Amino acid sequence: MHRTKVKVVEDALDANNTIARANRSDFDRESVAVVNLMSAPGAGKTTLLEQSLAGLDGVRVGVLEGDVQGSTDADRLSALHIPVTQLNTDSGFGGECHLDANMVRSAIPGLSLEEIDLLVIENVGNLVCPAEFRVGEDARVMISSVTEGEDKPLKYPLMFRACEMVVINKIDLLPHLDFDLDKFLYHLEAVNPGVARILVSAKTGEGVDAFREWLIEVAGRVGGVAREGRPEAATV
Amino acid sequence: MHRTKVKVVEDALDANNTIARANRSDFDRESVAVVNLMSAPGAGKTTLLEQSLAGLDGVRVGVLEGDVQGSTDADRLSALHIPVTQLNTDSGFGGECHLDANMVRSAIPGLSLEEIDLLVIENVGNLVCPAEFRVGEDARVMISSVTEGEDKPLKYPLMFRACEMVVINKIDLLPHLDFDLDKFLYHLEAVNPGVARILVSAKTGEGVDAFREWLIEVAGRVGGVAREGRPEAATV
Numbered sequence: 001m002h003r004t005k006v007k008v009v010e011d012a013l014d015a016n017n018t019i020a021r022a023n024r025s026d027f028d029r030e031s032v033a034v035v036n037l038m039s040a041p042g043a044g045k046t047t048l049l050e051q052s053l054a055g056l057d058g059v060r061v062g063v064l065e066g067d068v069q070g071s072t073d074a075d076r077l078s079a080l081h082i083p084v085t086q087l088n089t090d091s092g093f094g095g096e097c098h099l100d101a102n103m104v105r106s107a108i109p110g111l112s113l114e115e116i117d118l119l120v121i122e123n124v125g126n127l128v129c130p131a132e133f134r135v136g137e138d139a140r141v142m143i144s145s146v147t148e149g150e151d152k153p154l155k156y157p158l159m160f161r162a163c164e165m166v167v168i169n170k171i172d173l174l175p176h177l178d179f180d181l182d183k184f185l186y187h188l189e190a191v192n193p194g195v196a197r198i199l200v201s202a203k204t205g206e207g208v209d210a211f212r213e214w215l216i217e218v219a220g221r222v223g224g225v226a227r228e229g230r231p232e233a234a235t236v
Numbered sequence: 237m238h239r240t241k242v243k244v245v246e247d248a249l250d251a252n253n254t255i256a257r258a259n260r261s262d263f264d265r266e267s268v269a270v271v272n273l274m275s276a277p278g279a280g281k282t283t284l285l286e287q288s289l290a291g292l293d294g295v296r297v298g299v300l301e302g303d304v305q306g307s308t309d310a311d312r313l314s315a316l317h318i319p320v321t322q323l324n325t326d327s328g329f330g331g332e333c334h335l336d337a338n339m340v341r342s343a344i345p346g347l348s349l350e351e352i353d354l355l356v357i358e359n360v361g362n363l364v365c366p367a368e369f370r371v372g373e374d375a376r377v378m379i380s381s382v383t384e385g386e387d388k389p390l391k392y393p394l395m396f397r398a399c400e401m402v403v404i405n406k407i408d409l410l411p412h413l414d415f416d417l418d419k420f421l422y423h424l425e426a427v428n429p430g431v432a433r434i435l436v437s438a439k440t441g442e443g444v445d446a447f448r449e450w451l452i453e454v455a456g457r458v459g460g461v462a463r464e465g466r467p468e469a470a471t472v
Contacts, residue, residue, distance in 0.1 A: 040277040
């Protein structure tokens with residue numbers, strides 16, 4: 001009697017990762033780099049985008065705006081005259097506290113990928129679940145506001161580990177807070193050694209140029225490969 | 237042919253609510269009032285408890301500290317010399333982004349309910365999911381920090397609607413922020429008309445007395461009934 005042995009690869013059975021790869025393939029086909037931007041509520045994701053997405057040195061950028069409901073952030077970003085698409089998790093996705101690959105997939109047909117080089121996905125404000133769901137991005141970045149305290153890397157280590165870049169925002173408020181930056185960086189180093197970080201005040205503009213340069217660098221990872229004749233990505 | 241008609245009551249099938257009622261019954265048996273304290277990460281839940289739980293006018297208080305992992309907040313509160321129990325959602329509960337009734341139930345045997353009059357449950361820092369799970373509490377309160385912006389009631393309406401009290405914290409920072417308090421209150425009124433609110437700076441102490449008085453009032457709701465000879469709650 002013959003038996004066929006099926007090797008079960010856990011990752012292949014993970015529906016989210018499977019869909020994330022399908023998204024990735026779609027993004028690759030149009031040479032679009034994708035950044036997944038995460039933070040706690042009110043850390044300054046939208047304000048940082050308002051400040052940084054203008055003047056991206058020829059990089060055509062679009063935004064996918066994730067919220068439980070409403071479109072206040074998308075409305076704010078529409079002033080930048082860039083393509084902004086609203087994705088609400090309460091309509092058909094049960095009011096989820098995060099974006100997952102399938103939600104992003106549902107939005108792809110409306111994204112006009114052929115018209116952009118860089119897609120920034122502004123995730124739902126939450127330091128827990130967004131870190132668990134890849135959506136097909138090239139890079140994950142989080143914002144930690146100094147108003148949130150030095151202990152956040154210890155309390156939400158998965159989020160701080162999931163990112164290749166940590167933006168430390170609202171540094172204009174440091175003189176008015178009991179925030180110990182060295183202690184924060186010590187905790188950050190403990191959970192994600194060597195992770196890149198930028199000190200930013202989206203309000204005064206300090207550090208915004210460095211964040212903009214990082215976005216351009218991420219865009220170049222995909223666009224650069226395309227310019228060197230990368231073979232067409234396989235369709236899913 | 238006879239048919240027996242079973243009336244399906246949705247609420248009775250909701251496992252979380254069933255367990256929350258069991259918790260409630262346990263709390264009632266010991267005449268313990270329970271407050272479910274929620275907020276975004278870093279809004280100041282622990283600092284407000286540090287400032288307000290001393291001097292509760294004879295009310296014996298305990299804290300159930302909810303975190304994904306770690307015990308930094310419980311360690312801080314232990315300085316108050318009150319009973320503090322740590323509940324981590326990553327050990328056995330999949331790293332959940334909120335507390336639910338079953339997690340709280342698992343902690344009850346360690347809470348020494350007979351020794352306290354008021355239990356404050358500090359939920360996981362998150363403005364989405366904690367609002368969806370009752371845990372057997374008498375009152376739900378949330379903290380919204382002015383550093384998070386005026387739009388939060390519009391973006392997280394379920395959380396702002398779920399609470400009977402909204403603490404607006406970090407008002408000492410108002411001179412340094414572009415935060416429009418009137419606009420915030422307008423949005424709050426839109427999603428939860430007439431909800432009680434207290435302006436607080438856990439740093440300077442402003443408003444902390446009012447929060448302490450509210451805690452004492454909640455404790456009195458249960459204790460007061462008990463003193464008037466409320467019948468023993470039914471066991472589950």
